[in-house]
Amino acid sequence: MKVYNTLTRTKEEFIPLSNEEVKIYVCGPTVYNFFHIGNARPFVVFDTLRRYMEYSGMKVNFVQNFTDVDDKIINRAKEEGISAAEVGDKYIKEYFDDVQALNVRRATVHPRVSENIPQIIQFVSDLIEKGFAYEVDGDVYFSTRKFQGYGKLSKQDVDELEAGARIMIEEKKQDPLDFALWKARKEPSEVAWESPWGMGRPGWHIECSAMSKRYLGETIDIHAGGVDLTFPHHENEIAQSEAHNGKPFAKYWMHNGYITIDNQKMSKSLGNFFTVRDIRKEYSGEVIRYFLLSGQYRSPINFSKELMEQAKNSLGRMENAKANLEHLIANEEGNLTDEEKIYVAGFDKHVEDFKKAMDDDLNTADGITAVFELINDINNATKNGCSKEFAEKALAQLLELANVLGLLEQSKDDSIDDEVQKLIDERQEARKNKDFARADEIRDILKAKGITLKDTPQGIQIIKE
């Protein structure tokens, strides 16, 4: 498998550090609010990476943190009149609710900053001891210029950065490029922990370095996140971790592109964002997931109603294929015919195409194409009915690929109540008596309830929304 590595700006063959497991760390959310569709992209993309690696036979140790100690959380807590811990707990719960709808599997570990304070304090102390950090009035800063190679990920030149002069000048810092590892408490009500430098809390960047080390070790295979984290967040993580451990931090750095609105970056500060929670009111999580996977992960994707409709209709084609096969399985019998055997043998090509696409830096757009080509074959094979065995094999093949993408996983509730059953029976009776007006009327009534009836040669197929 090839992977685009931001560190080298090229696609590289992915070679795991160990044959036992692949170590992946993905920067997780700061839990002070519902996450938006832009935040959702890395969750879905790197979940797909993980699924594909597991499909390819690798064992993956996947760590994604929760940043539950942060200024925004503190502010939120003040606003809502609850503790910072309660804010964190609340939005972690909401995170899992949304992410479950998106078919994003739980990470191997979801560490929280608040549960890693001793490790962080140790990490910071070590950096001071090694001469990479210094304390001023209860704050601790990292000496950027002491770490050679600062800027290697984002390809920034230290002197150019300084010349940019867009960095907040803090009196306490020895150099404007230095960043906080530990922040002293400003007022007594703030969450804070005891430390060698007094009461305070960790800076943003140090958390990931400390948690990555604790849960995955000093050198990991892949560190991933959104492109906007490249600088300064990931650059700072490299500086901290490599200064501390004296060895490479991550072998591959993967960054997903933005979600845009009218071609502008979606962001909380611009206020042009849509939360997944809100989008879910109109589209299923799988539609959102399909939308996010419809382009290659490094390209920007524009978010719009029109594109969501396209995603919904496209996914609908996949769902129809699945539903039609399930209906055939329930109503047909028999084993593979000679003609069907040829079709089944042809499935392999689509699997190969799928793997080829996914091996090429997770080209999910092409992966989806392979699934549609499989569906075309299946539809052609079944247009005049098929054996039960064929339908079973076709469905298994379809789900094998779709599930790697995290699609077609949610089984719909197809139970119907007595009242609906009575209407369906009545419609059948009406059709038999050629009372098509009544039959169509009933179909419309059910349609209004979100139940679509299809009259197939294998009987009535009921589709619920």
Next chain:
RNA sequence: GGCGCCAUAGCCAAGCGGUAAGGCAGAAGUCUGCAAAACUUUUACGCCCCAGUUCAAAUCUGGGUGGCGCCUCCA
């Protein structure tokens, strides 16, 4: 000022030197009591523009034009 990305049909999107995948939307047809689903056919002599390299370029090089991003909390 520094670093970087992108430009393919009405819309989305692959392709990365060998003669334009796939999906949505649209049109016609088959099937059906009618629908739905499915199937068949159909929609880019051309891939932002101009040069160049090559037997061959959407794909490489140079120069434009237009859009976006990072350098500041941000996925």
